[in-house]
Amino acid sequence: MSALTEIRSAPHIKSPRSVEQIMRNVVFSLLPVCAFFVYQYGLSAAASILVVTAACLLTERLFVRLGGQAGDLSDYSATITGVLLGLTLPPGFPLWMGFVAGFTAIALGKALFGGIGFNVFNPALVGRAFVQAAFPAAIATYTPSFLPGRFTEFIPSSLAWPLMAPADTAAWLKGMQLDAWTGATPLAKWKFEGTLTDAGDLLTSLAGHMAVGPSPALILLCGAYLALRRFMDWRIPAAILGSAGLTAWLIYAIGGPKYPDPFFMLFSGGLILGAVYMATDMATSPVTPRGMWVYGGLIGVLTVMIRYYGGLPEGVMYAILIANAATPLIEQITQPTPFGKGASIRAGRSASYTLHPDYISREEAAAKTSKKRFFKNKPKKP
Amino acid sequence: MNPSDQAPQATSAASLVKTLGLVSALCGVIIVGAYQGTYEAAAANRRLALERTIFRIVPAAKTMSEWQATTQGIRPAGGEAAAGAIKFYAAYAADGSLAGIAVEGAAKGYADVVRILYGYSPDCQCVNGIGVVAMKETPGIGDKIITDEAFLANFKALDVKLDQELARLANEVKVVKQGSKTDAWQIDAISGATVTSRAVGKAINDSAQVLLPKLVPNIEQLRKKES
């Protein structure tokens, strides 16, 4: 990469930061999370992350070659997409479906928009949304964590033949004499059965055989490292968690004890992972500081609303995708005022950088087009 | 701008009307012809489809007739429908005895209204079969209500007995979480398709609550086949 000369327009800011360096650090910070995930679910989790990441890298390579798009495997962006996608899928997700998810993430979420930096939606979430719509049953099938023998044997649904339905994990769990441990996620239990899981257990993910993702505490820790080294803006996760917590607390305070407490809302499902790693994707989140607060606030409120009132138990994915779509609008309404322009802009109540009427060229303003010319004497084709 | 330049040869209004009238008349003839030509076959098709659904729900049935239940009682359909009348179908076996009754019910499902037809057996006072008339539920999830064996087993003998005064169901038909069915009037939901399962239960309950109090006292009227 460094051997290539890049020609860019001004301003030329010399910075030790490169896309590659940021992405590499994000990948490093994800490694402990992955390790924890593998510790929870064993072989299947490791295979799932590897296959999904491989699918992302292969697809990226294919499209960079085909379409002549910018980007390179060495910039780690496809790796991040793959690892994040792997972490959001259930550990026993059939590997071939994982491959489909990885392919869709890069093809539909990234290559279609023009490659790295041009994507409108977070690619990992596009991949997940596709498999959520295509295989709704498989993606809702979780298995309990810390099963005995998880490092020596796969979850049977992982090894489904391509295009074929996965094996029934419920029967497999029954065979292990573990029918007391259901494969339902804490959110599904709350939504469909009305039982709450202790928020403290959710925070560490260590207690018992729960069907949960990697520990939110660990993700927050890794996120803090990124934020401290300025590889990530702390405002977005703060805004998401703040607004989600506030909304959940309001509903809890008004609606009474039939609603779960805000800490359950914060630590269950993929909210922490989404807030720290998904919503902060640089290409799909606003760049203006005020915009980040608006964006994060929107995600938090939407997540809680979808969880309470939607048909599905989890809403982080759709909340982030909707906010991704709103990002250009958020950026537009939160433009910082250029220095020295404050008073006049506020008086005019218009967006900054308006086009002054005087700038319209005289020629154009005075130009008159003869309607006759358009309708009557059509130039004849030679 | 000269208007006469814009429209060089203006057509007279009379000729416009004449042309449109001619075209409309021609098209009218074509439509009437097509309607006449296909009416018989289309009506037969519709009757066949309804009969097929009813005969699947009431397997012993060989013929059927349409009835109406009003506040005064029940009478064969035909003529003008009274306000608030509920339609149902009486199905008869080959020997002319009453094989069962099919009733339509509807409730809001996940995507749209789920319209079902359920079979009511007067002998056991229970629902003994369901079929779907129309639904738009998610393929692969919501349509389990017609493919899932365990769910369909709920409707082998779903209890819809009336209470003492014959005014309402003794026990409301209820959809419960999968695996927790304890009584004959409960329906085990399909896990993963809870909303659609509930719609089926609600459709049966809503329709049975209204129809059965009118139907049961007059059931003898149906016993003999009208021909």
Add this chain to the structure above:
Amino acid sequence: MKDLSQAKNFDEFMEGIWRQNPVFVMVLGMCPALAVTVSAVNALAMGFATTFVLVCSCLLVSLMRKLVPKEVRIATYIVIIATFVTVVDYIIQALSLELYEALGAFIQLIVVNCIILGRAEAHASKHPPLTAITNALGMGIGFTIGLFALGGVREILGAGKFFGVSLFGANFQPWVVMVLPPGGFFVLGAWLLLFAALKRRKEAHLAASGDGHGA
């Protein structure tokens, strides 16, 4: 002279099938194309219904092209098209109620399918009946092929079947999204991508060979 007119007729016929294919080139009539193509049978039925309407209305429009004044031509075309859509509606009801319910409101919506009005206005009103029918038939068949390409893929992935015949055995995992509306967009997009890629490759090839001749 006869050979020439035959070649011209063939050209008119092929226009809709390949060069101006309504689905893949003109991207017209997308409403039925995306909505009803969840299976190969539905796609074919929709295609044939549209072809019937297209051919009949183009014939009538072409026959009346000298009678109809310019001011009321669109109104006339709409009346004619609506007539044949109603006829098709009755015919399908008489043939199969299942098919009628599967196609739903989209049979009536053939009336607003832009291919039909487009053909009536742009072609049939300017050509004699035989030419108009030939062109309309080509367009209709092209539309049917387009719908079939969508419906076939969606049925194979969405249900593991083709014309209702199971392809992969009972254990197949259906891609639910393919029989939902988004699946229509995905499949259409994939086909358009494929045709665009083919076209670009052909053009590059032509340009290269052209250069060769010049030199």
